[in-house]
Amino acid sequence: MxxxxxxxxxxxxxxxxxxxxxxxxxxxxxxxxxxxxxxxxxxxxxxxxxxxxxxxxxxxxxxxxxxxxxxxxxxxxxxxRQGLGRSLVGFAGASLLAEIVMRTGTEEPHPALYETLVQAWDVVAAAEGPARALAASLAGAWSLVVLLGFEPQAGACVVCGREVEDDEPVRFDAHAGGVACTLCRPAGRVLDPVSRAELRRLLLGEVPEGGVARPRTQGALLRAFLEAQLSQERPFRSLELFLESVATVPPGRGGGEDGAGDDARGGADAGAGLA
The missing domain is CATH 2.40.50.140 (Nucleic acid-binding proteins)
Incomplete structure (x- = not known):
């Protein structure tokens, strides 16, 4: 010993x-x-x-x-980091980041994973207001996903490989690992160009200054991907709390309301159905 x-x-x-x-x-x-x-x-x-x-x-x-x-x-x-406990969005986001590491970490040292979690927690803790805390949580979660080798493909169709245009609506196929053009995936919920561009920024670890434009859409995308790629048939316990906190966050600057009828639960279910 x-x-x-x-x-x-x-x-x-x-x-x-x-x-x-x-x-x-x-x-x-x-x-x-x-x-x-x-x-x-x-x-x-x-x-x-x-x-x-x-x-x-x-x-x-x-x-x-x-x-x-x-x-x-x-x-x-x-x-x-006691300040995280004073914000529902910050606490929920930090809890989800911790659970991602618990779900994927092993007893082998992974310094980059350690430092990425430290940085993500610090950015969430320093965020002013729920919109910024949510954006920081989303960017942190996607940074962990990317580091672990599960980065979703957001620039080209996962089926045909064609680069999709910036203004082109797509589907999000969580099980296939990214976006699909509407020719290859004619059915399913459409991911609008604004939300896809925002997803690409979050995948790079960028935190939009004014928050994400469509919080519930981004929460739905993250949920769909985590459940498809990392859940291992065990739901993320902190994910529901995180999605509930998403419902309290208004759209960021330049954004609009999420799709009609999307509440935190409905938007998450729709996200799971994007595949």
Whole structure:
């Protein structure tokens, strides 16, 4: 059994007993790990209540390969990101980012994944207002998807390979991995040129200054893709909360209302039906 010390992000935290917690950590040097923080729930705990989701610190734990649960020995706080808990949109978005990493991370170190999550959380935490927080959450989620090798094709038809024109409506085929021209996919919900251009910016990690033009459309696209490509037949628990928060965000500058009848749930269902 070795004593490991590494930078770590708290992805999830839940009680294990009356006095202890179990944490899901994503660490810089040891990948995704589960640790038990004994005594963390005691009033005078040495952890001081810092072991909450989105916290970043230096974790020390007893690492025994082959075990699923390790024992936390210490945690030195670097950044708490407590502000994320004061915004429904920010909290929901940061939770979804954490769940994507929990779903896809392994025990092998992946420094780029660690740093991408750190940057995404920081941008969401610094966002002023729900529109900006939503845009930052969407850009962060797509940045993780791209880094993991699941980038959807948004510039050319996934069926025939033809580059689609900037002003050309398309379909979004989540299972095939991107957009399809209307000749190859004659049926299905149309993805308008504005939303496709916006998706391409989000895939590059760009956060629109005034928010996304059609929040519910972008939420639907992300949901459809995550469920088709990364869900592994297990729904993302944080996705519903995220989509509920999308319903509270007005269209960004230059945008218009999403499609008629699209509420947070209806827009998400429509997104799943884009394929």
């Amino acid at each position: 070795a004593l490991a010390t590494t930078r770590a992000l708290v992805l999830q935290s839940f009680p294990y007993s009356e006095t202890s917690k179990v944490l899901r950590l994503y660490t810089l040097e040891h990948g995704l790990r589960s640790v038990m923080a004994k005594g963390a729930l005691r009033p005078k705990s040495r952890y001081g209540g810092v072991l909450e989701p989105f916290t970043e610190g230096t974790a020390t734990f007893y690492l025994k390969e082959g075990r699923d649960l390790h024992t936390l020995s210490g945690f030195d706080l670097v950044r708490s």
